[in-house]
Amino acid sequence: MRVVIAEDSALLRKGITLLLQEAGHDVAAAVGDAELLLRAVAEHRPDIAVVDVRMPPTFRDEGLRAALLLRSEFPETAILVLSQYVEERYAAQLLAGDISGIGYLLKDRVADADDFLRILDQVTGGGTVFDQEVVAQILVRTRRQDPIQALTRRERDVLQLMAEGRSNGGIAGTLGVTPGAVEKYVTSIFAKFRLPPSENDHRRVLAVLRYLDG
Incomplete structure (x- = not known):
């Protein structure tokens, strides 16, 4: 050769x-x-x-x-x-x-x-x-x-329900947890996706978009 x-x-x-x-x-x-x-x-x-x-x-x-x-x-x-x-x-x-x-x-x-x-x-x-x-x-x-790989199973469940358009209350009812627990899961998802609080961006929508892209 x-x-x-x-x-x-x-x-x-x-x-x-x-x-x-x-x-x-x-x-x-x-x-x-x-x-x-x-x-x-x-x-x-x-x-x-x-x-x-x-x-x-x-x-x-x-x-x-x-x-x-x-x-x-x-x-x-x-x-x-x-x-x-x-x-x-x-x-x-x-x-x-x-x-x-x-x-x-x-x-x-x-x-x-x-x-x-x-x-x-x-x-x-x-x-x-x-x-x-x-x-x-x-x-x-x-x-x-890939931040999705860093999510726990419960956080993925929460994110999937977010993608289906559920509110925190709706997610809590589906998963059988308290709204406060859902809020903690959502906050953790935002942190792992590096989505800080912003007046110009809707973090919930951005998190769902990343989930769908992944």
């Missing part, structure tokens, strides 16, 4: 290059930053790009953002992210669309060279390989971002 490597560590970049060449693969380019990665893929149209997450100039998420761009512009090129870090936001975006030909491995959890080559073949062939730790962190991020 034809491969492009993007890794800012010269030593690791050379090591991956030699490993792939010894396995009979064609390393079309081995570069050290995201801009060169984009140019190399556009020029060589590789079967797969092996991409680090943190590269120059800021060493934050340039590699992963470049991988997302490649996924959009060159969907025929598989992407294998190989990094020490889990960048939750962009990793989640990789999982949001077509996940065939996508992989995300943590460097310190790659068992050996044979495993790496096997995974490379699998991803190039249209497979999907995500390290368990990567998936776990994405799921945690997703739960943090």
Whole structure:
């Protein structure tokens, strides 16, 4: 297969290059930053790009953002992210669309060279390989971002009845609790949805809209 490597560590970049060449693969380019990665893929149209997450100039998420761009512009090129870090936001975006030909491995959890080559073949062939730790962190991020997941079962019951147009008194009668208890549930829902008191917004309507959207 034809491969492009993007890794800012010269030593690791050379090591991956030699490993792939010894396995009979064609390393079309081995570069050290995201801009060169984009140019190399556009020029060589590789079967797969092996991409680090943190590269120059800021060493934050340039590699992963470049991988997302490649996924959009060159969907025929598989992407294998190989990094020490889990960048939750962009990793989640990789999982949001077509996940065939996508992989995300943590460097310190790659068992050996044979495993790496096997995974490379699998991803190039249209497979999907995500390290368990990567998936776990994405799921945690997703739960943090979805306030509905933070609601208790009773709060969800109250919110559902709110969505049906019930008043606090009507909700209390349906659930068999006091109006004061309903008021506490509603206040908790507002807090978890980050809906502070406002003269311009109807928090009850906004909470229902978020519930329906979720």
